Amino acid sequence: MKRFWMPVLGAIVLSSAILATRPAITAPAKPPGDTTISVGYVDVQKVLQDSPAAVNARKEAEALKTHLQEKLAQQQEFIFLTNEELQELGGLQDKPQAQTTDKEKERIATLQKKSQSAETELRSLQQKSSPSDTEKARMAALQQQRTQNMNRLQTAQQQAQDELDKKAGDLMDGLQQRILKAVGDVAGDEKLPMVVDKQARLYGGQDITEAVINKLKK
Numbered sequence: 001m002k003r004f005w006m007p008v009l010g011a012i013v014l015s016s017a018i019l020a021t022r023p024a025i026t027a028p029a030k031p032p033g034d035t036t037i038s039v040g041y042v043d044v045q046k047v048l049q050d051s052p053a054a055v056n057a058r059k060e061a062e063a064l065k066t067h068l069q070e071k072l073a074q075q076q077e078f079i080f081l082t083n084e085e086l087q088e089l090g091g092l093q094d095k096p097q098a099q100t101t102d103k104e105k106e107r108i109a110t111l112q113k114k115s116q117s118a119e120t121e122l123r124s125l126q127q128k129s130s131p132s133d134t135e136k137a138r139m140a141a142l143q144q145q146r147t148q149n150m151n152r153l154q155t156a157q158q159q160a161q162d163e164l165d166k167k168a169g170d171l172m173d174g175l176q177q178r179i180l181k182a183v184g185d186v187a188g189d190e191k192l193p194m195v196v197d198k199q200a201r202l203y204g205g206q207d208i209t210e211a212v213i214n215k216l217k218k
Contacts, residue, residue, distance in 0.1 A: 040192040080118035182215035
């Protein structure tokens, strides 16, 4: 089965993107004659690691990833079921355990047994040195069904990956906007005409990282 990866959200790499796209977040202009330049800096990696908004984004992406992986694992386990049977199975397994009736549990077990029996039968036929014409026909039918369902599974894997990528991108866009707004708000509060990423700082400056994280808690 194709392995899932967590695009950007595992270690959301924005330290060179969030503030680089807006290298100078400006606060209200200082009075005429005031030539003092105060520069703030933000440890974006720490914001992405510690802020509730970033933590929630990672949890949301992980939850979707787990859900999609479970659905794909189910399709692989029941590789010999038809589309209709898979849809029926999905509806049954989506129900809360406490609400699943004995009859529905029995149906789930029946579908699982059907797929497992077909898999066992195919392996047994493949191991025969001199299968009969009837056995050859049955083996060909099972192999064809398995190939069709594996193709269906590969399509489902790609669709799931696309869904995960889109979700990660949407979460990232929303998170970036929230962080930029928080940085701008803190810069205004602290009368800082410029804020840069910590990695762009060589010396001095006012660290507003914790203030930004606190803004993101609101």
